[in-house]
Amino acid sequence: MGLILDLAIQGIQMFLVLALAPLLTGFVRKVKARLVRRQGPPLLQPYRDLLRLMRKEVVLAQNASWLFRVIPYMIFAATWVAAALVPTFAIGLQISWSADLIAIIALLGSARFFLALAGMDVGTSFGGIGASREVMIATLAEPAMIMIVFTLALVANSTQLSTIANHMLSAAVGLRVSLGLALIGLVIIALAENARIPVDNPATHLELTMVHEAMVLEYSGRHLAVIELAAYLKLLLYISLIACLFLPWGLASAGAGVAAYGKGIVAYLCKLALGGFLLAFFETSVAKMRVFRVPDFLGVALMLGLLGTLLLFVSRSL
Numbered sequence: 001m002g003l004i005l006d007l008a009i010q011g012i013q014m015f016l017v018l019a020l021a022p023l024l025t026g027f028v029r030k031v032k033a034r035l036v037r038r039q040g041p042p043l044l045q046p047y048r049d050l051l052r053l054m055r056k057e058v059v060l061a062q063n064a065s066w067l068f069r070v071i072p073y074m075i076f077a078a079t080w081v082a083a084a085l086v087p088t089f090a091i092g093l094q095i096s097w098s099a100d101l102i103a104i105i106a107l108l109g110s111a112r113f114f115l116a117l118a119g120m121d122v123g124t125s126f127g128g129i130g131a132s133r134e135v136m137i138a139t140l141a142e143p144a145m146i147m148i149v150f151t152l153a154l155v156a157n158s159t160q161l162s163t164i165a166n167h168m169l170s171a172a173v174g175l176r177v178s179l180g181l182a183l184i185g186l187v188i189i190a191l192a193e194n195a196r197i198p199v200d201n202p203a204t205h206l207e208l209t210m211v212h213e214a215m216v217l218e219y220s221g222r223h224l225a226v227i228e229l230a231a232y233l234k235l236l237l238y239i240s241l242i243a244c245l246f247l248p249w250g251l252a253s254a255g256a257g258v259a260a261y262g263k264g265i266v267a268y269l270c271k272l273a274l275g276g277f278l279l280a281f282f283e284t285s286v287a288k289m290r291v292f293r294v295p296d297f298l299g300v301a302l303m304l305g306l307l308g309t310l311l312l313f314v315s316r317s318l
Helices: 002-035 045-055 066-085 101-121 125-156 161-168 177-193 221-246 258-285 291-317
Strands: none
Touching (some): 002 066, 002 258, 045 221, 066 101, 066 221, 101 125, 101 221, 125 177, 125 291, 177 221, 177 291
């Protein structure tokens, strides 16, 4: 009975992230519109967009291979699994042993690889440009993410998310400069990985600036719906990851009971709303940078991650 209950709670977490991902995107769009004094689309507009795309016919390019048709589902599966591994309202769940930061980076890297392949598969200039820019971003974002993982692993002596979140709740952590550097670096990576301003603008289709949109221009119908849902999940994943690592308050312990899980869900919704509001506020406060300045922007994240790791090494050796 206990095993069934644990699996049910794990299943709730998996479907919770899937259900909330479009709502989070709709919330960010709504807040951005209200901040510039526009009415903005309804909160549920992303759900309607997904349903509309699912009903449309799939149109494929003549030279599209079988890989082009399969890749959207592979991207969605990798992103959903990665998002479901991040503790949202509880820690120590049934598959928490696999909720490792290295595993999440590997899953997201696989999804990025497949997306770049899809961009090049049909041989269009837009797809090639988007794929090359995506790989350029990955060459800096992934090492920076690894440096941040090293920083967190040195603090918590583990790369498992439940262990790190539990350690962050203890009084032994205190205020650390290295953790502050890691937080800023992770926010920069989250902006770049989700194609947000100032790295990219998901609301435009300008040839000279777009990255993510250039790779998916040839998709339509249910294929595009699955890719869009994966993008929503990725945004939710990064906000959940920041909340789990740096704001772990409210997370319920394994077997804590229904009331504790309910409080955990409420706390998680508040964190998502806070993260979405801060993202919308930031995007309305800054302008998009030119593409050739993106390496400098991501280089800051890499340096912050490296500095955080070195600071911990130095402080331990004193």
